Amino acid sequence: xxxxxxxxLVLTALGxxxxxxxxxxxxxxxxxxxxxxSVNPAYAGTRDVLSIIGLYRSQWVGLDGAPTTMNFGIHSPxxxxxxxxxxxxxxxxxxxxxxxxDAVFSYTLDLSESSKLALGVKGGGQLLDINSDxxxxxxxxxxxxxxxxxxxxxxxxxxxxxxYTDKFYLGLSIxxxxxxxxxxxxxxxxxxxxxxxxxxxxxxxxxxxYVFDVTDNLKMKPxxxxxxxxxxxxxxxxxxxxxxxxxxxxxxxxxxxxALSGLAGFxxxxxIMLGFAYDWETTELAQYNDGSYEVxxxxxLFNRNKGLKNPRFF
Numbered sequence: 001x002x003x004x005x006x007x008x009l010v011l012t013a014l015g016x017x018x019x020x021x022x023x024x025x026x027x028x029x030x031x032x033x034x035x036x037x038s039v040n041p042a043y044a045g046t047r048d049v050l051s052i053i054g055l056y057r058s059q060w061v062g063l064d065g066a067p068t069t070m071n072f073g074i075h076s077p078x079x080x081x082x083x084x085x086x087x088x089x090x091x092x093x094x095x096x097x098x099x100x101x102d103a104v105f106s107y108t109l110d111l112s113e114s115s116k117l118a119l120g121v122k123g124g125g126q127l128l129d130i131n132s133d134x135x136x137x138x139x140x141x142x143x144x145x146x147x148x149x150x151x152x153x154x155x156x157x158x159x160x161x162x163x164y165t166d167k168f169y170l171g172l173s174i175x176x177x178x179x180x181x182x183x184x185x186x187x188x189x190x191x192x193x194x195x196x197x198x199x200x201x202x203x204x205x206x207x208x209x210y211v212f213d214v215t216d217n218l219k220m221k222p223x224x225x226x227x228x229x230x231x232x233x234x235x236x237x238x239x240x241x242x243x244x245x246x247x248x249x250x251x252x253x254x255x256x257x258x259a260l261s262g263l264a265g266f267x268x269x270x271x272i273m274l275g276f277a278y279d280w281e282t283t284e285l286a287q288y289n290d291g292s293y294e295v296x297x298x299x300x301l302f303n304r305n306k307g308l309k310n311p312r313f314f
Contacts (some may be wrong), residue, residue, distance in 0.1 A: 026175065026203055026227070027069045027089050029045055029057060030261045031276040033223050033239060033314060037073045037087055037104065042120030042172035044106040045083020047300070047312070050076040055296040060281070060289035065094035081108050083118070086293035099127040102156060111163075118162040120173075126154045126180070133175040160205075169314055171207045176200075196307045204228040211313045219243040221313050239263070243313050249271050249275070258283060258294070273298040 028209040031037065034045040036054050060066035068091070073178045075085030085104035091097070094201035104123030109117045131149040160173025180200045207225035234256070241251030241263060249265035259282055279292040 005013055005238070012180055023119075024071040025073070027057075027067075027091055028255075029055065029069075030237075030255075030259075030279055030292075031263060031296055032207075032237065033209065033221075033226050033241070034265075034273075034275060034296060035071065035073055035296060036162070036171060036229045036248075037075055037085055038071055038089065038208060039055065039175050039216045039225075040120065040160035040162055040171045040207065041085070041102075041104040041122035041158060042106050042118040042160040042173065043083075044075040044085035044104045044118075044120055044170065045077035045108070046106070046116075046162060046164060047075075049302040050074075051298065051300045053296060053298045054157065055294060057292065059292040060285060061291060061293065063285075063289040066094040066289065067091060075104060083120075087122070094186075095167045096128065100156065101125060101127075102158070106162075107129065115165045118164070120160045120162065122156075122158045122175075124156050126156055128154065152298055154178070164314075166312060167211045169207070171205070173205045174281060175203060175205065176203060178234055186250050201229045210312055214242075217245045219313055233257070241265075241313075247257070253277070255279070266293070271300050271302075 014093050022283075026039070029035070032039070035055060035233040037053075045258075047101060053072070058066075058071040059068065070090040072088045073085065077083050083104075083106035085106075087100075087102045087104060089098075089100040091099075102122045103190075106118045106120035106121045107143045109119070111117055115179040128150060132149065155175045155178060157178060158173065158175040159177070160171060160175075162169065164170075164172040179202060205225070206226045207224065209221055212222075214220050218241050220240065222238075222240045224239075227235040235258075237253060237257040238256070239251055239261075241254035243249050247267045249267075251265070253261040253263060253299045255261070259279040261277055261279045263275070264275045265273060267273050268295060275294075275298075277294040280286070281289065281291060
């Protein structure tokens with residue numbers, strides 16, 4: 001029974017699907033609007049500058065074994081049509097470490113003077129490391145008898161499209177077409193009647209946003225990110241951010257049936273932006289944690305003579 005409990009806990013944290021067991025699969029971000037590259041390769045190069053972003057997320061603070069995520073992304077236009085990038089995501093959940101590394105390519109079509117359509121692909125791999133030895137110094141060491149040791153590499157291939165103007169954007173993407181099977185649970189579970197295989201399902205993403213000029217010094221941007229995974233509930237993230245004097249950003253966000261968030265950002269210089277977000281859980285998990293927080297830093301390098309070629313609020 002203890003062994004089965006640990007397996008279920010690990011799979012739930014990783015978001016691997018089994019019969020009657022669903023969870024979070026891809027890393028989730030409250031400040032997704034600042035780094036669409038993490039889910040849509042077509043975004044590469046669309047800011048018209050070399051853009052570098054680092055993000056750290058601590059989820060369910062105070063809950064032992066809760067997820068932490070680190071994301072590093074870099075992308076830039078190469079010529080007038082091509083964008084190149086690199087995205088790295090590191091997840092640490094319970095006794096597992098998961099690292100995703102992807103190279104990104106995009107090609108942009110000019111649909112009109114004010115609208116563009118970018119097509120993107122990405123390729124890379126996932127390194128999954130699950131080791132029950134990490135329980136030796138943890139809070140579960142006296143309650144667990146299972147031994148789980150997995151060290152596996154899985155290839156990843158994804159694609160996306162991204163339509164945008166100076167005021168509006170719409171993106172559709174599949175970060176990974178490959179359904180990865182990690183292990184047959186019957187080989188590690190005490191229930192030998194089970195033959196289910198832990199699997200990462202294909203995720204489908206849709207994102208959109210629009211910038212309204214409220215006044216000369218105030219812009220409002222409502223945005224939405226939707227994720228669909230077979231066998232899991234629909235995930236919808238809604239947000240509204242206000243940009244004040246092109247320097248200070250304040251906003252709120254709501255993850256459907258999951259969390260309410262507050263966001264703040266500051267454009268320190270033309271090149272550097274710092275952001276912070278905090279999530280209040282709206283589920284029963286709120287009884288066991290102190291919420292989630294994110295910090296991100298973005299640095300952009302552009303031609304000093306021309307300045308920022310195409311400044312946008314996304």
